[in-house]
Amino acid sequence: MAGGEHLEKDDVKVAGKEKRVMSSEVVDSNPYSRLMALKRMGIVDNYERIRDFSVAIVGVGGVGSVAAEMLTRCGIGRLLLYDYDTVELANMNRLFFQPHQAGMTKTDAAVQTLSGINPDVILESYTQNITTVEGFDKFMGSLTRNIKGESLNGKSGVDLVLSCVDNYEARMVVNQACNELGQTWMESGVSEDAVSGHIQLLIPGETACFACAPPLVVASGIDEKTLKREGVCAASLPTTMGIVAGLLVQNTLKYLLGFGVVSKYLGYSALKDFFPTMEMKPNPQCTNNSCLQRQREYEATKPARDAAAKAEAKRLAAEEAEAASVSLHEENEWNICLLDDEEPKDVRERIPDIPSSSGNLPQGLFRELPDSEVLDKSVISSESFVDPEGDLEDLQRQLEALNAL
Amino acid sequence: MDGWDASTKSTVTKIPLLTTRAGPRDGAEWTKRLKEEYQALIKYMEMNKANDNDWFRISSGPDGTKWKGKCWYVHNLLKYEFDLQFDIPVTYPATAPEIELPELDGKTAKMYRGGKICLTIHFKPLWAKNCPRFGVAHALCLGLAPWLAAEVPHLVDTGMIVHKDNVTATKADA
Ligand SMILES: [Zn+2]
Numbered sequence: 001m002a003g004g005e006h007l008e009k010d011d012v013k014v015a016g017k018e019k020r021v022m023s024s025e026v027v028d029s030n031p032y033s034r035l036m037a038l039k040r041m042g043i044v045d046n047y048e049r050i051r052d053f054s055v056a057i058v059g060v061g062g063v064g065s066v067a068a069e070m071l072t073r074c075g076i077g078r079l080l081l082y083d084y085d086t087v088e089l090a091n092m093n094r095l096f097f098q099p100h101q102a103g104m105t106k107t108d109a110a111v112q113t114l115s116g117i118n119p120d121v122i123l124e125s126y127t128q129n130i131t132t133v134e135g136f137d138k139f140m141g142s143l144t145r146n147i148k149g150e151s152l153n154g155k156s157g158v159d160l161v162l163s164c165v166d167n168y169e170a171r172m173v174v175n176q177a178c179n180e181l182g183q184t185w186m187e188s189g190v191s192e193d194a195v196s197g198h199i200q201l202l203i204p205g206e207t208a209c210f211a212c213a214p215p216l217v218v219a220s221g222i223d224e225k226t227l228k229r230e231g232v233c234a235a236s237l238p239t240t241m242g243i244v245a246g247l248l249v250q251n252t253l254k255y256l257l258g259f260g261v262v263s264k265y266l267g268y269s270a271l272k273d274f275f276p277t278m279e280m281k282p283n284p285q286c287t288n289n290s291c292l293q294r295q296r297e298y299e300a301t302k303p304a305r306d307a308a309a310k311a312e313a314k315r316l317a318a319e320e321a322e323a324a325s326v327s328l329h330e331e332n333e334w335n336i337c338l339l340d341d342e343e344p345k346d347v348r349e350r351i352p353d354i355p356s357s358s359g360n361l362p363q364g365l366f367r368e369l370p371d372s373e374v375l376d377k378s379v380i381s382s383e384s385f386v387d388p389e390g391d392l393e394d395l396q397r398q399l400e401a402l403n404a405l
Numbered sequence: 406m407d408g409w410d411a412s413t414k415s416t417v418t419k420i421p422l423l424t425t426r427a428g429p430r431d432g433a434e435w436t437k438r439l440k441e442e443y444q445a446l447i448k449y450m451e452m453n454k455a456n457d458n459d460w461f462r463i464s465s466g467p468d469g470t471k472w473k474g475k476c477w478y479v480h481n482l483l484k485y486e487f488d489l490q491f492d493i494p495v496t497y498p499a500t501a502p503e504i505e506l507p508e509l510d511g512k513t514a515k516m517y518r519g520g521k522i523c524l525t526i527h528f529k530p531l532w533a534k535n536c537p538r539f540g541v542a543h544a545l546c547l548g549l550a551p552w553l554a555a556e557v558p559h560l561v562d563t564g565m566i567v568h569k570d571n572v573t574a575t576k577a578d579a
Binding site for chain 1: 419421422423424426429430436439440441443444445446447450451454462463464468470474492493494495496499500501503518519529530533534535536537538
């Protein structure tokens with residue numbers, strides 16, 4: 001993969017050459033030795049599996065570009081990159097892009113840099129908006145192709161979608177696509193005042209979808225009323241974006257490679273160095289029909305899940321009993337507390353289970369938007385609704401007549 | 406309803422509300438919604454003309470997903486006119502259309518790149534509260550009209566836009 005090559009729109013860059021062997025040999029020339037050490041140390045069972053995974057990154061801005069670089073350096077199998085924007089000098093307060101890339105599309109500039117860093121990664125670049133009807137169709141089409149570019153007839157061909165966009169509208173579109181595909185995804189966000197952020201895991205049917213409840217954001221600790229917004233849309237810091245990208249990719253690696261606890265929601269308040277966590281169940285009254293469909297499917301698998309959980313509990317109990325009998329025979333003469341005392345399952349138990357739309361959110365979290373109201377009388381005094389009758393062409397003619405006046 | 410002037414508030418309450426929760430991928434339901442959109446827009450435009458406050462032209466393609474038109478604002482008796490366009494997003498009406506004024510792209514901080522106008526922090530919460538009752542007409546009234554009123558004078562004063570000499574407006578056609 002030659003760096004510096006300018007790609008056409010929607011070009012799909014597939015690595016034609018054989019990938020390098022992912023060796024665990026510790027030599028200066030092996031780019032994977034420090035990653036493969038994770039396996040030797042027992043953190044990850046099978047690090048090489050990273051090459052089997054395809055991750056779609058929607059939004060290649062301050063968070064998405066850094067996430068893409070991290071995954072590239074980790075040796076991810078395939079990255080699908082989506083953005084319609086170009087690199088601007090105004091982006092230089094963030095990481096990743098360089099001044100000489102100004103004017104290039106973000107996707108092309110990213111492919112240029114990433115293919116230079118790790119030529120083993122298959123990079124697909126989609127320079128497009130996903131929120132329009134056509135854009136959404138193309139987005140769905142790309143997500144339903146496998147690593148060889150073959151269409152999977154509407155089934156997802158990626159392992160995870162990362163939303164790294166900067167607006168509610170695009171997040172809702174990613175949510176729509178992932179609900180339709182039953183595709184697990186992770187949401188990320190940095191506040192417009194640049195001093196808070198969050199990541200969230202969304203499993204259609206199992207966790208709340210992005211439309212189940214108004215989006216949850218971390219309070220910055222600044223009074224909204226004193227925040228000055230005159231003459232600006234948003235602020236940004238490379239630190240906050242880098243931290244959120246790091247949290248996002250860490251959660252991605254844990255999810256894909258199966259180690260540690262995968263966070264359902266993790267917030268970050270920069271001013272207070274505060275990291276709230278929580279979980280959200282899906283809303284049975286969600287306005288998104290695909291979400292409801294996925295909820296029904298998930299409900300149908302409950303007996304099987306219960307049986308599996310029971311078997312797992314039994315296995316763990318047996319393991320613990322065995323460990324206890326072993327430790328009885330061991331002298332702990334140095335009185336050292338073993339790391340094994342902190343099993344991940346304990347962490348999981350401490351996370352409170354909070355219903356989706358309720359008001360009792362953990363401290364430091366709040367809803368960014370209100371729920372839709374049956375009728376907001378304080379805003380709407382008139383009860384007037386449109387007349388549901390009428391012919392579309394006739395209405396179009398009426399509007400054209402007014403346009404011509 | 407903080408964040409809007411009294412006349413905008415009174416105008417928006419007179420635009421008819423919509424009832425169908427449907428987006429452009431919803432087939433027959435979308436056609437129903439589209440009819441509602443047209444009715445609300447027709448009423449809003451008639452109202453503007455009657456109040457001597459005609460300020461936009463708008464039309465869509467047959468499927469109602471792409472909208473184009475013109476909008477204008479009168480500042481110091483001069484009329485400043487701009488092309489206007491937006492797509493109906495696939496997640497509409499849960500998310501509002503993002504209105505674009507491509508000619509002003511890069512000329513003001515109150516705009517995202519690509520020419521999408523940057524709305525006040527009050528817009529999205531109000532839209533969310535009133536989903537699915539608000540439509541394109543409400544977005545123009547609560548989003549674009551106040552944006553033009555705030556940004557055009559600023560753009561003119563800072564020399565970012567210059568009036569086309571041959572287009573002069575009198576109060577009558579304002
Ligand atoms: Zn939902």
